[in-house]
Amino acid sequence: MNIDVGTRLRSIRTAFGISQRELARRAGVTNGLISLIEQNRVSPSVSSLKKVLDGVPMSLAEFFTLDLAAAPQAFFGAEELVELGNEEVSLRLVAAQRPGRQMSVLHERYAPGAATGEEMLAHRGEEAGVVIRGRIELTVSGSTRALGPGEAYYFASQLPHRFRNAGREPCEIISACTPPTF
Amino acid sequence: MNIDVGTRLRSIRTAFGISQRELARRAGVTNGLISLIEQNRVSPSVSSLKKVLDGVPMSLAEFFTLDLAAAPQAFFGAEELVELGNEEVSLRLVAAQRPGRQMSVLHERYAPGAATGEEMLAHRGEEAGVVIRGRIELTVSGSTRALGPGEAYYFASQLPHRFRNAGREPCEIISACTPPTF
DNA sequence: ATGAGGCGTTTAATATATTAGACAATGGGA
DNA sequence: TCCCATTGTCTAATATATTAAACGCCTCAT
Incomplete structure (x- = not known):
C-alpha cells in the first residue's frame, strides 16, 4: 500500500x-x-x-x-461516436472501444441551461478543449469565465470544475483528456 | 533549506x-x-x-x-492560442507555455488544397480529432477517407499519416495528441 | 442575543523516527 | 593465520511526529 x-x-x-x-x-x-x-x-x-x-x-x-518498473480503427463517422451523456449534456466519445487508449476525445454538446455538477474526481490528469459553437461558462478552482467559439481551456482534472451553458443556443465543444476518464 | x-x-x-x-x-x-x-x-x-x-x-x-510559482492559466482567448503552422496549414495550440503539459490540443485550419507531409514520427503516442467545418482527406497507413463535420479520427502517431484538404472551402479540426508533440 | 456548527490553532499524551553505540560477518594485506 | 577495516544490522535512549481534545474565532439561522 x-x-x-x-x-x-x-x-x-x-x-x-x-x-x-x-x-x-x-x-x-x-x-x-x-x-x-x-x-x-x-x-x-x-x-x-x-x-x-x-x-x-x-x-x-x-x-x-523514478519508475522501477491488429490495426485499430482510425476513422469514425459522426454516428460511430459513442454517446456517454444524456439529453442535456451530450458527450460523444471518439474511439471508445479502442483498447489501451491514452486519451479521451469528446464531441460535447450542452443544451441551453445545462450544466455539469461541481466535479472533483478522483482521477489525476488534465483536460482541455476548444469551443466551436455557442458559449460556455466555465468555473475552475473558483474562477469563472465565459468562453465563445475559438476560445479554449486547459486545466488539471482534479481541480473542482463546472461547465454551464448560460446562453440560449446550444454550445458545442471538442475536448480531450488524459489519461482517459471515459 | x-x-x-x-x-x-x-x-x-x-x-x-x-x-x-x-x-x-x-x-x-x-x-x-x-x-x-x-x-x-x-x-x-x-x-x-x-x-x-x-x-x-x-x-x-x-x-x-508541482510548480508552486503560479496557478497555471486555465482560460484562453482565441488570440492566445499559439500559432505553430503556416499560411496553408494553421495550427493553434492551447496552453502552449504550460510546463509539463501532458497533451497538445490544437485548433487546426487547412486552406483549400493544403496538405501535410507524409509524416512518420519517432514518437510513440496517439492523436485524435473531430472535424468541425469543411472536409479533410485523411490517409493513415495507406487507407484514405474523407471526413466531414462531426466525423472523427484516432490513430497511433507513428503510423504514416497525411492530411489533405481536397475541397474548396477551408477545413477546421480540433485535435489532441499525447504525449505532446508540440 | 444566542446557540450550533464550521474554521484553523494549540497543548499534553503517545507513537514513532532518529541517534549513538555495539554486534556479527566479510574481505583483504602483512 | 591474524588483524584491521568495512560492511549491514540491531537495541536502548532520545528527539520528533502524530493524536485526541480543547481553545478562540467566525458565520448563520433561530
Whole structure:
C-alpha cells in the first residue's frame, strides 16, 4: 500500500556504488537510519529523506518519479461516436472501444441551461478543449469565465470544475483528456 | 533549506476548496496534523504525507514536481492560442507555455488544397480529432477517407499519416495528441 | 442575543523516527 | 593465520511526529 521508499533508496545508493555509512556521512544522518529506511522499518520524515537524497544528490521529485518498473480503427463517422451523456449534456466519445487508449476525445454538446455538477474526481490528469459553437461558462478552482467559439481551456482534472451553458443556443465543444476518464 | 512542504500542501488544499478537517477525514489523519504540517511545525513522515495526498488525490511525485510559482492559466482567448503552422496549414495550440503539459490540443485550419507531409514520427503516442467545418482527406497507413463535420479520427502517431484538404472551402479540426508533440 | 456548527490553532499524551553505540560477518594485506 | 577495516544490522535512549481534545474565532439561522 505504501510507497516502497526502502528498496528505492537502496537501489539508488547501490547504483551510485556507495555504502550506507558513506551516504550517511554525506547526508549528515546516521548509518543506522539508512539501514532502517532501506528495510522499510521506518517511514522517514520528509526532511530526513531530503537530507539523505542531498547526499546523492537527487531531488525528492526525481526520487518519487523514478519508475522501477491488429490495426485499430482510425476513422469514425459522426454516428460511430459513442454517446456517454444524456439529453442535456451530450458527450460523444471518439474511439471508445479502442483498447489501451491514452486519451479521451469528446464531441460535447450542452443544451441551453445545462450544466455539469461541481466535479472533483478522483482521477489525476488534465483536460482541455476548444469551443466551436455557442458559449460556455466555465468555473475552475473558483474562477469563472465565459468562453465563445475559438476560445479554449486547459486545466488539471482534479481541480473542482463546472461547465454551464448560460446562453440560449446550444454550445458545442471538442475536448480531450488524459489519461482517459471515459 | 528544506522543501516548503507546508505552503505546498496548503495551496493544494485551498485550490481544491476543502478544509483541513475534510482533508484529514479523507486521509485518515487528524486535522491538527494537517495544521502543523501546513505551518511547517513538523516534517511529516513519508507515509503520513502519502496518506494526506491520497485524500486529494495526488501522488508524491506530482506533489514534489508541482510548480508552486503560479496557478497555471486555465482560460484562453482565441488570440492566445499559439500559432505553430503556416499560411496553408494553421495550427493553434492551447496552453502552449504550460510546463509539463501532458497533451497538445490544437485548433487546426487547412486552406483549400493544403496538405501535410507524409509524416512518420519517432514518437510513440496517439492523436485524435473531430472535424468541425469543411472536409479533410485523411490517409493513415495507406487507407484514405474523407471526413466531414462531426466525423472523427484516432490513430497511433507513428503510423504514416497525411492530411489533405481536397475541397474548396477551408477545413477546421480540433485535435489532441499525447504525449505532446508540440 | 444566542446557540450550533464550521474554521484553523494549540497543548499534553503517545507513537514513532532518529541517534549513538555495539554486534556479527566479510574481505583483504602483512 | 591474524588483524584491521568495512560492511549491514540491531537495541536502548532520545528527539520528533502524530493524536485526541480543547481553545478562540467566525458565520448563520433561530
